[in-house]
Amino acid sequence: MKTLFTNVLIVGGGIAAMKAAIAAKENIDDVTIISKGPPGKSGCSLISEGILNGTFSDDDSPGLFFDDVMRGSANVANESLVKVLTRNAKDAVLSLNEVGVDFIKEDGRLSLSLSGGNSVARTVRVSPPGPGCGKVIPARLSEQLEKMGIGIIEGHSIVKILNxxxxxxxxxxxxxxxxxxxxxxxxVLATGGGGRLYRNSTNPKGIMGDGYFLGLDAGATLVDMEYVQFFPTVALTSYLVLPFIFTDGAILLNSKSERFIANYDPVLLERTTRDKMSQAIFTEDLEGRGIDGGVYVSYKEVPIEVLETKYKGELDFFSSKGINLRNEPLLVRPACHFFMGGIRIDDGCGTSIEGLYACGECAGGVHGANRLAGNALVETLVFGDIAGRSAAQYAKEHDHLQVEANDFIESLPEPKEGKDEKEMVEGLRELSWRYLGIIRSEEGLKKALEEFDKAERQLKDVEACDLKTYFELRNMIVVLRAIALSSLTRTESRGAHFRKDYPNTDPQWKKAIIIDREFDLKFEPR
Known part of the structure; x- marks a missing residue:
């Protein structure tokens, strides 16, 4: 087996991973980034819509931003991490100007939009706007990797961390x-989330919760795994209808042409948080008022001059698909979008395992029960930078240690081509959508756990299989079990976690659920 040495190893190819690599390289030599695909050209960062929050206006402040994040999190986010996010967001966003990323401006000043869950306009968007415009951020950061001489290993997955x-x-x-x-x-683990663990997902292939498994398997703990965010308004297969359009007048309609959202959030209406909107759409469909699993977005209420200027990119995109947003509604459905939970970290992105750091969607605690629109990308910037600097500092103070890998390699099945395991992957994705999705129950969660146990027994009995699929299944079973156990334990509804058998929020559950690799649970007050 080939052996390599590096000071700092960054796992992942998105914004968080690249920011970590850049920050580490600024502080120590010999930094390597390893990912399934080319850094900057794979993962969720590539399909982002380029929206980021920061305290840019005179009527905003880190304190107000903090209050909004905590309220949006259903008051169970890690306050210490939220303070780090909100205090550093502005500078982190503006730092992108240094690598050639521009933002939409009006009269020479940043154009600020009001996104769901935010009390003031603090959301900027990459320029020029349009579908997938956020890909310019990873593109520019990947250029920095090359300029700085950061080592890159593509096409590889980390399958085991040895201690x-x-x-x-x-x-x-x-x-x-x-x-x-x-x-x-x-x-540094910066592998993103686990959106593709679900049948319906906005995430690209490969986003399977690898980092959660690797961290847990190495001895770190996971937190908030019951909180999985579903993007409420996904058109076609993965196009995100962003919340700005609702601020500008668009409304949601069910099959009876009713503006149903008032029944779920009579104050914010379509400006409600994503968890409430997803639950509303799912419920409308469940109760027979949906359209093919979703509802309509009506653009007729948006002033035509706004539609044809601010949303020209969207108009052109859907026009190319034969949909005229000026006079016909757009069918949207919920899909798994983001994991609020992840590896438990401290303010320096450290974990309970020495030398192991995590950041971005791979880490948990920043968003609590629900993430505000515009906070995903800024989280990757803020904590990616912190993780890289922390990892570099640790590397300066420690030497390499040798550890044997033969026992792990010898424990694996023989490699061979096979399709049975791939069918198991799709079966697990269907199970998670059905039982670990937008609306959950004790009965469904217990059924899911039984199926995960069954899948694990099947996998242990396999003597030969496609090893890439084997690792994928191994990771899936562990991560999905963590989600199911956390969801079953939390006997209330809070944020993105909704239990139809416990539909109300219980003040006694104002605490986080922490899970270790033995699947033992602990609780931390929030």
Whole structure:
């Protein structure tokens, strides 16, 4: 098996990973980034809509931003992490100007929009706007990787982190053909979320919760895994209808042409948070007032001059698909979009395992029970930078340690082509959508856990299989079990976690659920 050495190993290819790599390289030599696809050209960062929050106006402040995040989180976000986010958001966003990222401006000043859950206009958008405009951010950051001479390993997945005592010291990578052992002084997990664990998802292929498994398997803990955000308004297969359009007048209609959202949030209406909107749309469909699993967005209420200027990119995109937004409604459905939970970190992105750091969607605690629109990308910027600097500092203070990998390699099934395991993957995705989705219940969650146990037994009995799919299944089963156990334990509804058998929020549950690799649960007051 080939062996490599690096000071800091960054796992992932999105914005958080690249920010971590850049920050680490600014503080130490020999930094390597490893990812399934090319950094900057794969993962969720590539399909983002380029919206970011920050305290840019005179009537805004980190304190007000903090209050909005906490309220949107159903008051269970980690306050310390939220303070880090809200205090550093503005500078993190503006730092993108230095690498060539521009934002929409009006009269020479940043154009600020009011996004769902925010009390003031604080959301900027990448310029020029349009579908997938956020891809310019990872593109510019990937250019920085090359300029700085950061090592890049593409087409590989980390399948195991090896420890020496309580310190992470080595990782095993696999590309479908061979294994590589990489020794590091510190490692940053920035692999994104787990959207593709669900049948309906806005996430691209490959976003399967790998980082959650790797962190848990290495001995770190997970937090808030019951909180999975579903984007309420997804058109076609993965086009995100952003909340700005509702601020400008668009409304939601059910099959009876009723503006139903007033029954779920009579104050904010369509400006409500994503969790409430997803639950509303899901319920409308469940009760027979949906349209093919979704509802309509009507653009008729948006002033035509606004529609044809501010949303020209959207108009042109849907026109190319044969849909005229000026005079016909757009069918939208909810889909799994974002994981609020993840690896439990401290303010420096450290975990309970020495030398192991996490950031971006791979980490949990920043968003609590629900993430506000515009906070995902800024989280990757703020905490990616912190993780990289923390990992570099740790690497400066420690040496490489040797650890044996043969036992792990010998425990694996023999590699061979196979389709049974791939069918198991799709079956698990269907199960998670049905039982771990927008609306949950004790009966469904227990059924899901039974099926996960069954899948695990099947996997253990496999003597030969496609190893890439084997690792995917192994990771899926562990992460989905963590979601199901956390969801079953939380006997209330809060934010994105909705239990139809416990539809109300219980003040006694103002605490976080922490889970370890033995699936033992602990609770932390919030």
């Amino acid at each position: 020496e005592g309580t310190r992470a010291v080595s990782a095993i990578a696999y590309d479908g053909n061979e294994f590589i052992q990489i020794y590091f002084k510190s490692i």
